[in-house]
Amino acid sequence: MNQRINQITPQIVETIPSALQDGVLYISLKYSTAVHRCCCGCGTKVVTPLSPAHWELSSPSPGLFTLHPSIGNWNHPCQAHYLIQRNRVVWAEQMTRRQIERGRALTQAAQDRHFGRHGDEQPPPNHNPRAAPANQQQASRDGLISRFFRWLAAR
Numbered sequence: 001m002n003q004r005i006n007q008i009t010p011q012i013v014e015t016i017p018s019a020l021q022d023g024v025l026y027i028s029l030k031y032s033t034a035v036h037r038c039c040c041g042c043g044t045k046v047v048t049p050l051s052p053a054h055w056e057l058s059s060p061s062p063g064l065f066t067l068h069p070s071i072g073n074w075n076h077p078c079q080a081h082y083l084i085q086r087n088r089v090v091w092a093e094q095m096t097r098r099q100i101e102r103g104r105a106l107t108q109a110a111q112d113r114h115f116g117r118h119g120d121e122q123p124p125p126n127h128n129p130r131a132a133p134a135n136q137q138q139a140s141r142d143g144l145i146s147r148f149f150r151w152l153a154a155r
Contacts, residue, residue, distance in 0.1 A: 002041030002042055003041045004091070005039040005041065005089055006089050007087060007089065008024065008039065008087055008088075009025065010065045010087060011025065011026050012027050012029065013027065013028055015030075015031070016031075016033065016035045020036065020037045020045060022037050025065065025067070032049065032050040033047060033049055033050060034057055035048070038071075038080050039080060042076065042077070044076045048071070055068065060086060063087075066085045067084040068083070069083075070082060071083070071084070072092075074100050074104075081093065081094060081095060
């Protein structure tokens with residue numbers, strides 16, 4: 001049985017190690033990337049490119065990191081959905097197929113704006129579409145956060 005991770009330890013690295021440990025968020029500032037193993041315990045490698053069109057990493061206090069928006073592993077069997085806030089893993093509700101598809105369309109539009117592309121152009125050669133499927137709710141993240149806080153208050 002997979003063990004959910006509820007706390008993640010940031011580790012600043014130059015390059016991402018080939019063997020990842022559960023519960024560690026590897027942050028490469030040099031390569032503008034954060035990588036971790038899925039917090040559901042399935043072991044999937046989750047790559048989050050750091051850029052205005054993908055994820056943003058902030059450090060509200062020394063040693064504490066927040067990765068925004070949420071992680072949604074829609075292309076993997078686990079379909080885990082969570083946020084990393086101040087090194088805590090905050091589990092989010094499952095999204096419907098329709099919400100996922102809408103999030104993907106919003107993400108693509110944000111990437112197109114960021115890279116200065118029109119809808120019919122190809123992404124840049126180093127763009128890895130498998131690396132960014134979790135950035136589903138960039139434009140609708142306020143709704144997700146509101147739902148999360150309502151869920152948290154009801155517990």
